[in-house]
Every structure is written in C-alpha cells, then in structure tokens.
Amino acid sequence: MKLPGISPLISKTSLFTLLLLVVAQFATQAQAPAAAAPAAAPAAAAPAAAAAPAGAGDPVAGKALFNANCAACHKLDAKMTGPALRGVAERLDKEFLYKWIKNSSEVIKSGDAYALKIFNEYNKSVMTAFPQLTNADIDNILAYTSQPIEAPAATVAGAVPGGPVAEDGSTNAIILGALILVLAILIFMLVKVNSVLTQIAKNNGTLPEPKAAGTPIWKAYAKNQFLVLVTAIFLLLSSAYFVYGYLMQIGVDQDYAPIQPIHYSHKIHAGDNGIDCKYCHSSARVSKHAGIPSLNVCMNCHKNIAEFVGDKDSTYTEYSKEFYTAEIQKLYDAVGWDKTNQKYTGKTKPVKWVRIHNLPDFAYFNHSQHVTVAGIECQKCHGPVETYEIQKQFAPLTMGWCINCHRETEVKMEGNAYYDKVHKELSKKYGVTKLTAAQMGGLECGKCHY
C-alpha cells in the first residue's frame, strides 16, 4: 500500500526549495558539456590519415556483406575470433585475399608463411570458406574495411548538442529572471497602491477606528469544549490513518532498485535487442526459480560484444559508451575472459547480484507454474522490464496482490490434457466456461504456504 496523502503534503512545503534547486541545476548543466568537448577533440585527428582510396568496390554493399558473413568472427578495429580487418586490403595482396576468403584451409595447406602465421596466432581455428562470394563481392567488402574510422565525426557531433543545451539554460534563466523581476515589480506596486490608498483615506478622514480588543480567537477556541473534542478526534483519526498507512508499507519493497555490482540494462538487452526473457532466465520454464543467468550465458553473446555500440539514442545520454564498455569489462573480469587474447584465464570472480524480488520464506512461488503452465507474460508481474535501464521491483508482491490476480485470471486450459476432466466438471458446477485460478482452488492457504 502506498503512503496515503503524505507526498502531496511534502511537495507543497518544499515547493520553494525545489524551485531553487531547478534553477541551480540549469546553471551547472550548462557548464558540463563545454568541458567535455575539448577532451575528445585530439582523438579525432589521428585516424583520418588512415583513409585510403577505396578500390573498385562499393562500401555500402560491402557493409551489408560484411555484417552477413564476416561480423560473427571479425571486427573492424578489434581482435575477435579472427583479426581486426580495417585496412586489410592495404596490408595484404588482393589475390591472396581472394584465395584466403574463398578457401583458407587450401592456402594454409599450400604452406604460405603468412597464412600459417595467422592460423597459429588465432588458436588454429579454421576460417569458414566462402566459395559463394565473387571477387566483386570481396572487393565490396574490402572497400568497406578500407573506409576510414568515422569516430571523429561522432565526436564532433557529440560536441554540437552541447551548444543548444547551454543556450537553452541561459534562455530559461533569462525568462526566470524576467519573471522574478515582474513579480517584484508587482509586489512593489501593490505595496505602493496600498500606501497611497491609506494616505488618501487618512486625508479624507475615513480611516476606520481600531477595534476594541475582544477575546483572542485561540482563547475562544480553547473555551469551546465541543470544538476541542472534534479537533482531537479529527487529529487522532487522521494520525491513525497515517500510522496505518505507514505500518502497511513496512516490508513492501515496491520500486526497490538497488545498485548492482554490474550495471546491467534490461532496456538494452530485452528492449533494444529484443532478447527473449527466457533466453537468459531459462529455468523459469521448469523451476520454481527464474534464476539469474550464469555468466557463461552472458558470454554466449558477449564473447563477441566487447564494447557498447548502441544507437546514439538520446536515452543513453545518462551513461556514456565508455561507461557501458567498462561494465562489459566487469563481466569479463568476473568470468575470467581475456579480451585481447580471446582466452579464458580460469580466474573467476562470481558476481554478487543484489536480489530484488524477495518473497518471504513462508510463501511458496513457482515460476514454471506461472510461466509454462499458465503462460503468463513475465511483464505481468515484473513490469515493462524492457524499458528499465535499472531493474526495480514493479509489483508490491503482497498477498493481496497475489490473491487479486488469482481471482481475476482465467486459467489457460486449452491444449493441456491435465485440465480436460477438471474443466468439464468444474465448468458444469459453476455454470461457466472460463475458470479462474480461485475457482480451481488457488485461494487455499496450503497452495502457497507449506
């Protein structure tokens, strides 16, 4: 249960403080990007020199081909299963590349020294042969790999948004300043008007006589026992209301979002990349626990994804690319993956995640019952996880919340032979075609408490 009525109270009293804070915020934000921009600038200059004349190929078609065929094992600027490929056309002979790409093991067999060197360097893993690629295709790919690094453009682009933001801040400040000024003028004018009117009244002699001192209002109030009683009852009742509200939220950790040892973004994984929940939380299908995926599951993808290259969507401005890449590095440290040598070191350091959903021990909950049998979407209890940058507890996880769902949810019975007989008998008994979990006995104490 939420705390009733307290938050509006608080917000009212602290409105002014907030207003001040907002003003301060704009001022600091205006400073930050300006400082960041110069730092990034020197990095931009260097790679531009690497730009080489592209061959006959079409880099756009090459990019598509590269992503379809090569990207599983190669990156442009970093080692993966295979070497980094930027500028490979400049390093090596084109004929050699044609041969190598079409059938690398042939080249190795022929005893080519360079081929052998590469083969041994990369753990003797044979590169898949691509006989289907024509020389033109390969030219296209090489044209793509010979493109200069785009990084500087990105950095420059990064600096640009800083400008408007700064301007924006100052505009706001100006508007605010003007408003305050207007307000001040208004107050000044009111005071002025008042004093002028009083002066006029005085001059006209119509100034009212000061009243004789009667009983002060608080004394009159204190004397009226009925009013005191009513107030006391009102105060008692309202404080009881708040105390009850406070007590009822003890142990309810809705919106609990602890800081995790690795900043894991469900938004990037489940949202942007559309990874199915049960790809990682596979035991939710068969076990009572949804399970936190073991690190080897992470490495299924992250063996190849060593850095964050997400869309330059404004939603990520909160965290920088470097930040995300550093978080991936934390995973590597935990699982013991040596990124540069593409090897497991064997030194592991299990991740101590902070558990968010904590059911009390006396409540039995089984994921497989809900996920596999009932076919309930994970989001029903866990909220729009695919939009969560930081995972939090969506549902209150109180018994009332469970029970309510059991009352409302119709049991998915179609195609499950277990329910055939029960469904026939129960639907006859209750005279309904759809049965809720409650009608199936889902409200009995012992179904969850044993």
Next chain:
Amino acid sequence: MSSNKKYWKSVEELNENSSIVDALRSNEFVEEIPTDSFLGNADKLNATGTSRRDFLKFVGFSTAAATLAACEGPVHKSIPYVVQPESVIPGVADYYATTVFDGYDFANVLVKTRDGRPIKIENNKTAGATFSANARVHASILGLYDNYRIKQPTIKGKTADFDKVSNAISKALADAKSAGKQVVLLTPTIASPTTFKLIAEFIAANPTAKHVMYDAVSSSAALDAYQQAFGTRGLVDYDLSKADVVVGIGADFLGDWQGGGYDKGYASKRVPKNGKMSKHFQFEANMTLSGASADKRVPMSNYQQIQALLTVYGVVTGTGVSGNVDAKYKDAVSKAAQQLKAAGSKGVLLCGIDDKNAQLLALAINAALTSEAYTTAGTRLVRQGSNAAIAQVLQEMNAGNVGVLITSHVNPVYSLPKSYGFEAAMKKVPTSVFIGLRSDETAVASSIVIGSNHYLESWGDYSLLKGSYALAQPTIRPLFSANKQFEDVLLALTGRKNLSYYDYLKANFPVVSGGLSWGKVLHDGVSGTYAIGQSTGVAVGDAVTALSAAKSEGPYELNLYSKVGMGDGQHANNPWLQEFPDPITRVSWDNYVTVSKADADKLGLVNVNVANGGLNGSYVNLTVGSAKLEKVPVIIQPGQAPGTIGLSFGYGKKEGLKEEMQIGSNAFVLYQNFKSSLPVSISKADGEHEFACVQLHKTLMGRGDIVKETTLEIFRTEDASKWNVAPMVSLDHSPVKAVEVDLWDSFDRSTGHHFNLSIDLNACTGCGACVIACHAENNVPVVGKSEVRRSRDMHWLRIDRYYSSETTFEGDNEKKENFDGLTGDKGSLGGFLELESASENPQVAFQPVMCQHCNHAPCETVCPVAATSHSRQGQNHMAYNRCVGTRYCANNCPYKVRRFNWFLYNNNDEFDFHMNDDLGKMVLNPDVNVRSRGVMEKCSMCIQMTQATILEAKRSGREVRADEFETACSAACSSGAMKFGDVNNKDSEVASFLKDERMYHLLEHVGTKPNVMYHVKVRNV
C-alpha cells in the same frame, strides 16, 4: 465519639524506651538492608561513572537504535554460477542412484539432490534393487553434514596435508617390511570386488600385510556354518515372499538379524489375500519387531531356543532328535515344528542363535524342507567378519609383531570388550593409521588419522548378493577437500597418487561386471542379476550332539541386540536417530536393560511415571564374567522371557560426538567372545533414571476402535460387519452409524484430486523408516532428551505401539464389555486398573499415526485466526505465518498429532543439533518452511510433494498417473503398509482400498471423517 484506644502491633511497642520502636517509626526495617552484600563490589560500583540515569540513557538509546536498525530491510545477495553445469537447474531436484554399504547397513537407494546438495534418501525401485533403506539409511544423509567429521588429516594430533600423511605411512610400511613385521588392514565387511582387488594389490606390494574384516556386531557363527556347508563366506538371503510358514528362533529378521531387510518379502505374505496369509511362529527372549508381528510368540531363553531348534530339527528331518524343551513351551514348539513340516517347501526356519552348530541345523532344516525361501534365494555377502581372525590380530599386536595397523571405518577400541585390551595393544604397534568419518575412540588412539569421505561423496562398487553388481557414485563434491576415501588412500600407498579411484574403478568395471554397460549400471545403480540357490545337501556332522551339550547358565541370561535406531552405533552422532523412539519401548535418547515384570518384582526394579509425565526407572549393575557395566537404566518390558534381560549395542560412545549424544551404556563391554547371549548377574543400583519415553499408555484398555483386529478364522468366515464393527451413535433416540451423522455440510470433493493415505496394520512391521523419512522431508526439528521427556517431541508421524492386557486385544475388549458394577470380580474399578498393565506375553500392534486430515476437522473450527483450514484436495492446511500459537487446535484434536514449537529450534544454542550449524542446515528441504517459535505444526500430507506431482503433470500436459502421488512416508515404506493416492482416480490403488472391507477410520465415532484409513489387523492364530 471516637475512641482513643491505642492499638499495638507487638509488645515491644508498649515499651516506650525501646530503640526498635524508635527506629521503626522512621524506617520500614529495623536494620539497614545489606544491599552492598548482594550488589557485589560496592567500591567498584562507586568508582564507575555510570549512574542510574546513564544506565537508563543507555537502555533508551539501544532500544531506539535497535528499532531504527530494524526498519532497514536486509539485503539478499544472489550469486549465480560462473559456468552452470548442464544437469543442474536451480530449484529442480536431481536423483542419483547409488548403493549404501557401511559395513552394517546396506541398501539400493536414490539420492535426491537440490542445487547440488543431497537432501534425502529414497528407495531405488528399479528391478534388481533388492534392498530398501531402513531408518538408519534414511538418516545417514545427516551424517554427511556432521560437523564432527574429521576435516583434516593429522599425524600425532598435528594437522598435515595428505601428501605428508601418505609419505609417513609409506615410510612406516617400508620400515615394517624391512623389520619383517606385519601390516594389518582392519576393515568392516567389504563387499566390493574392486576394493578387494585394490587390497590384493596392496598386499602384493606389502607381502607381510593381511586384510582382516571385522563386524562390530558379529554374524560369525552363521558365516562359519554357511562356509562349512557351501564353501562361501556368506549368508542366505531368504526370500520370505515364498514362505507360508515362518518359524523364527531367536532371529529378529524384521530387525537386524543377518543384516535385516526382510520386511518386503515378509509383509507381502502378511496381507490376507483370498482368505490366506502366512503363519509366523516366533521363539525369542527379547521382545523384537519380529516377535511383535508374530502370530504366535513364545518368550523363551536362549537355552530353550536351542532345545526348540533341536526339536524342530528332529520333527522336520524325522531323525528323532528331541530337545529338552520346558514343559510350558512344548505345545507351542511341537505345533510349530509340525506346521513347518506340513508346509514343506512353503515353510522356512530362521535361526538367530549365536552358535555355529545351531546355524548348521537351521540350514539343514531348510534344506530338508526344500524350502523355496531358501533354495531360490541368493547369497548375501554383507557380513564376512571372523571372530577368530580378530583374536589372531590381537594376539599378534600384543606380541609386538604388527608394524602398521590400518583401520578403516571400524572402531574396535569402542566395540571390542575392554577386557580384550585393544587400546593397549595398539600402543605396541609403532604406526596405527585410522581412516574414518569421525574422531572416535580408535582415532584418538591412532597415530595417523585420515578423514574419510562419506558414502555420498565416494565412488564404489558392491556385490551385496553373490553374482550381483551395484555401483555407488558421489552426489556431491567432497565437503572437506583434504579428506580421502579408503580406496584413494590405498591407491596412494601403492604408488598411484595421481590415479583417482574413479578411474581405477572404471578401468576395473569390465573385469568385474561381466559385460554390463557402465552407463546403464550407473544410471540404475544396480544390475538385476544375482546367483540363485543354495544346495539342499547340508552335512550337519556332530552339530546335534554338540548342541545337546548346551547348558543353561545363570543366574540371568543377557541377550544383546541392536536397536532399530542405533544399529552398531556408527550413527551415534545423528540427532534424528537419537530422537527416534524405539518401536518397542518407545524410549528415545537411551539404551537400557529390558527385564520381565516377574524379574523386576524379584529384583525390586521399578518403572514409574512422575508428575510431569516422564518415565523414571531403576538402575542396575551388570556383571558378565569379569566385565562390569554400572548404572544401566531398566525398562520393564512386557514379553521379555523371564530369566533373561536384553541390552542394546550402539550407545555409550564418548569420542567424536556431541555431548548430548554421549548417552547410554556401552553394551560392547559385555560382548565377551562375540556371544550375544551370555550369563549375567544383576544387582540393583541406587538412583532413578529419567527416560525420554514418548508413549506412556501401553495398552488400549479395551478401546477397540483404535486398533481393530480379528483372527484369520473369523475374517474368512464371518461378515465384515462382525469383525469391522461400524461405530454407532444415537440420533433422535435411535442408533445410527456414526459416519452417517453430520453437524456440518460437506465439501464437494468429487472434482479434482482427493488424497487419501491407507495404512495396513497387517503389513506394518514398525520399522520406523517412515518416521525418519518424514523428518528429512519436512525439516522436522530435533528437540533433545529433556524436551521429549516433557512430551514436546516434534515427530509429525509417530508409530504407536500397543500391548494387550489380556492375551489378545479381543480379550481386552471382551473384558471391558463385561464390566459389571464398580467392584467385585467384574468390577470396572479394579478391572480398568488391570487393563492398564500389559500382560506377560502380550500381543503387539503397531499403528502409525499422523494428522488424519479430517474432512470435518475439529482443529479448524477452533482456530481463532483461521491458520488451519481445509482444502478441496483433502489436505488439512496449516499456514504457519498465520498461527498465533493459542494451541486450541492441539487441544481439540482427538488424535493428538499436532506439534507445538515451544522454542526456536534452529539457530539456537540451546538446541545444538543439525539446525544450529551451517553444515547441518544443508540437509534442509528448501521446499518446506522451517518453523519458528510459537507456531503449531503437523503432518501436511507432504503437500509439497503432491503439488510438485501436479505441476509436473500440468507442465507435460497430461493427467496424473494412477499411482504417481507419494508422500515421504509412503515412499519410504518398503513393506507396502502405507499407500498414498488420489481416491477420485478410480484406477488408483487407494481408491480400491477405500472400498476394502478391512478399511476403517481411526475414532470413527467422533465423526471427523479422516482422509487417512487403516486396515483391520488380521492374525493367523
């Protein structure tokens, strides 16, 4: 007018000059109260700066601080695997088939593991898995998580790593070799072909070495007899499912006789089918499980048993041999002998007399009968120890001829009589190596100690029956990485430090298994084949004459036995087994001398119930030859043969176990010459012993609706309404059946599942496997001796044992029915008193009682907070978190099955059992709550298991199969007495049991309509 009278309180006041009066006028007391003397050091108090106000401030601050701190919720960490093993899914149980053999108990089991830790032992039901788990095997899982296990090898008390230890042993072996001294490998019986091979290799490497097998509780007589008759050192694995007449002479085959494990076959013949069931005669001294189940039990001394055996031998073989049976037993013995002979191949004789000649005669009798139970049975290899070999070893040790003694999983310092002087002899051995689980008496006396792996951490193979093959596999990584299993030590000592026993075993597998598939045997745990049959030619030689020379020695005869809970004492540090009440005496946390009522009167020994409900008993001193055992408590045991007393092994251990478990008296002290039957003298000792006995009412006092029973004759010929009488109540002044009267509307239970548990009193042998299985499945706490004594035991499932006060229960009922008036011959006043005490040789009935899951439950109606409520599936639910502990429910339960948590039994030093240490807690079942202080608990009919079964079916999109539902107790019951299932499924076994004419409900007249049903006990008298 008011009076000016002066009232005075004492004469002193009249004396105006008294100083006391003066003092009292201003002070309450004449003298100053000597507060300083009880406040302690006054100077120190004055010196401290803490004033009373400061104290209050501290109290206030700490209360506030604690309150504030309590507002913060705890942070839980979740740590996933780095690389998750493919077979492990967190939250899903895995089962591994393995084989248990610890030198005493053996079984083919499945081990349930959750998240990588074994949590329960189940019976392996694959074809070929012959041996079911008994109570001790079920409890052995707790031995894995025993904090008293050895965690590090030591040399002379100093910890060392294994390399250092094995080097030290190798050096000692080399020394022994060069000095020409012997190396003795002392182990319990090993029935493992691969271990035998390894030992042979060890002996080949150390030519002066020899391997001696030592059974703490010896079966040497039977082994010698079998060896003489058939050449193999083994025992007959009788198949009692083929016997219509069973004659037991001193053989507790439902207990531990020759390894035990005969329940399944025996029980299958005890349930009357088509008006037929087996007939069982039992001649024995102590009251045993077998005697309790017998149709005709004759209590007699060991001497008389020998005479009975001779008589039976004479009758069966027609040789005219006749024993000198006492007149009062003659009838019974000759009747048994004749029925056995008449049964022919359908009869079997089981003999437990600790004498080679007697064992030979037993083989000869079965051979002469061509008993199918004997001729078609396999050969057990689970006992191979030899008394003579042990004596030889002792002699060599004392003579200083032994250079290295390696003991593995045996504890001779404890289990050999003190007069043998094993400990002193060990001092004469330069290097003594101990390999075992706990730092027991032998470990303390050894110079090198190596912690062994538990069987759940070890590899192994077994040939429990001749020709059979079974594998044992680890179910968890060794908890203590410094420990080694015996075989790994041997590999290291034969110079193969880098070879693991697993590799050795696997390499040897094709040789010993005879072409079986490793994967299949590992999966099943066993291969189904074994060698069948004993030959019928048994030469008895001069056994008859030798036996006839036996003399009755006095004044009393001591019969040593092993208790169902404790066996040979290996599990003495197991709180489940310590708290397990003995099925016969119902005493937990103790061993004791059992004496007959007549002898107790003669010796002035008493058992009394004291005010708090506890049982107290006298002490006695026992003397066997020169061996003395002092202050052994006494239980007066109905059915104990007069002139005999009983005492169980396994207690009185002092090393390697918790203080709470160091209880009882060590019967091994009296175990002279490995004779279980010995002349003893008894004298009463001072004092009274406090027992923790869970059942004080020994008899039913004629309440025939608790245990219903009848005879086979009546069962066969009469209508069920005669012997399974439905209780009647009065409605509108006319009698109606109790089941037809109802105060409440009934639930509609026709839809979905409706669980029922069926308990057949005919098949139940009281073995107690269900009690321990329930303990393990449901996280039932152990409460300790003093709490059990206060009737606060927590067992969800108890096995009530009832004696009859007349010769039969029927006799009790008749007697009660015929009461007439208060006094006189048939007076109820004296009559009830008589009914209270069990007769000299009573009939015994076992009745497992757990929550009856009443459809009209009295507990539910009185709960003020609706913590206990009913389900449509027939289970009576208990929501612990809702319970406020009024205990109304327990008071209103007619079956007394509810258990109250008087204390917090976990994480509490006052209850320092397995739930108080991190290791012991690993055995807890994560699917069941651990209850806290102040809540009521009871049998849930294993709702976690039924729910899991339902979920399994739902997930696979199928209906639940007919007999798929199980509870922990029904799954553990190897005799088939307990069956569980869904009565709404017409194909299920319980649905048919519900219609059985033997079916009745406990206290049916109360109208509770239980979901647990019992079946009338039928005796073949």
